Amino acid sequence: CILSTDHQGASPLVSADGGIELPVPQRTWISNVTCDSFHISWDMDGRGRERISHYFIDLNKKENKKENKFKHKDVPTKLVAKAVPLPMTVRGHWFLSPRTEYTVSVQTAAKQPDGDYAVSEWSEIIEFCTADYSTVHLNQLLQKAEAIAGRMLPFTVFYRNQQKDYFQQARCVCCRFMLPALKDDSGSNGSPISGKLEGVFFSCSTEFNTGKPPQDSPYGPFRFQVPTTADVLFNQNTNVYFGDFYCMYTSYHYVILVLAPAGSVGDAFCKGRLPALNRSDNRFLSCAEEEDGLLSFRHAQDVILEVIYTEPVDLSLGTVAPISGQQLMSQSTVNAKKDPSCKICNISVGR
Template sequence: MTELRSLQLAEGTESADSGIGDVDDLPLPQQITVSSITCDSFKISWSMDSRGRDRISHYFIDLNKKENVSCNKFKHKDVPTKLVAKAVPLPMTVRGHWFLSPRTEYTVAVQTAAKQPDGEYAVSQWSEIIEFCTADYSSVHLNQLLQKAEAISGRMLPFTVFYRNQQTDYFLPDRDAQCCHLLPTVKDNSGSNGSPISGKLEGIFFSCNTEFNTGKPPQDSPYGPHRFQIQADVLFNHNTNVYFGDFYCMYTSYHYVIVVLAPVGSTGDSFCKGRLPVLDRSNNRFLTRTEEVDGSLSFRHAQDVILEVIYTEPVDLSLGMVARISGHQLMSLSTANAKKDPSCKICNISVGR
């Protein structure tokens, strides 16, 4: 399939307008179809009347993020702001990480054009506007993100408990229909825009990071003054699959890695299979469970990233304990719906943020 090589037109309205003539009797693109959508590409095709088709030399494609449809569509008159392509057999592939982002809604319209001897273009009317949404990261892209995360994960530190901080009423006995259980909720849209877990995977966020000098969980938290903690082997055992979910930062030097713990055969496990890279329980760069020579279990987490763990099933509060922390609530460290820094070279890959 022929690939569209994208070209941004001039920003200045004078020079941009000089190459466009009046609407000609060129065929109008109709029945626009967008297919084979990925996180950074799509195929587009349409039908046209035969009259004037042999004159077509170029296609003009207006591609906009959907949230911008209320803005002026063009810089000046009928000058497209996005793409110019030579007329090629349809469907054509539009690909380019520098203008397409994952999981983003776009509008697209098409115009046929004939380049004149003087360098100007005769053009058709614009087609109808079609809306579509790009896809999540593929497994190839997630593995690229995984490799970047592995590169900065640092040495592993021991830990013994997973913990979750919340406001006081979160842990009250009547907080849900399944009294005394923490229940999975849909993950928010923080992190990489293309991560398949955002807004889709149901789970419970836990932490396991420890302070370097004490080896224990920190006493400060951005999420609340009460902490539920549970022994590591309750959530992370031989029947638990481990998946890599995301790698991101929020305009700071801190980097976050999300891993998913899903009991084998669970709903969460079924969701992750085929979507997320699976990690070896005892040999990965983020979160490990190892059986020692004496039969005891040891757990380790990466030192140089902030690990966020999603456990995909309900958790019985009676299996752990709730206590008030002695530190402060540092709300500025919250990652709720936090947007990823699109300029960071450490945690971004070439297909968008």
């Protein structure tokens, strides 16, 4: 998202200290935006261009309303870049965060013999938004998640906990279907699925000592569970994608996977955006065919898996019943933000 605002109406040529005239950048534009870089370019009047030795670039997060621009003879607090052919690539100087709105403006400058700078007026202010993680960045996150996933434990059912009202609405209003809903903004800021992918959340984690789903839940005291086998949602026609890896200032680490039936709308969304996993051989959630032709399922022991199934799910496939444990609200991931200081689950391009 790129737009121009707050044009300051500066003349193309202004007089700086010492009588040096420098052109003011005009019609600034942003291009080639990634999660941690962008290209910036602008037009300039021809007069005085040969005097330009540097560009001053002022970048702020959009929510930061305080002005923090260079002032002549101040110690620079923003980027001072040597004048290079435009467009100029800006990368990493501020540890740009993915999917974050920024404002940027520029000055031209001429370095003086005494080390000071003569500067033009500031350009107009440009607003833009950095992009999601690319598949390269997601693969880096995937490798970090694989490193702590632990051994695989068998499981047989997917389950979904919610409040009683949710299941009543699914029965009465949605014709007994749990319908896909837009994923919230929890987890890594750069994950391409946040606020974009629709699905139904499920869990599959089991207790180590019983092999059964835990009786506690952060999402509600009622549980939908398919009583037979996990192949209702996960089978040889289901594609598996890695979506995110994060923690919330605790020792728990979460991995989000997407289960999308081949050829579905969700499957089309994930292709090219998310790393695809081998359904029968990955470190998080596997579905393998045994010698007797039956499917066996395993999940990672040392991470908490959250699974997004991209299609509606019929309540008649399973049962809804209250759980006997507690509702552990402290473990809820609804709109929960990732810990930016964790060395286990962060990559270098932002949180």
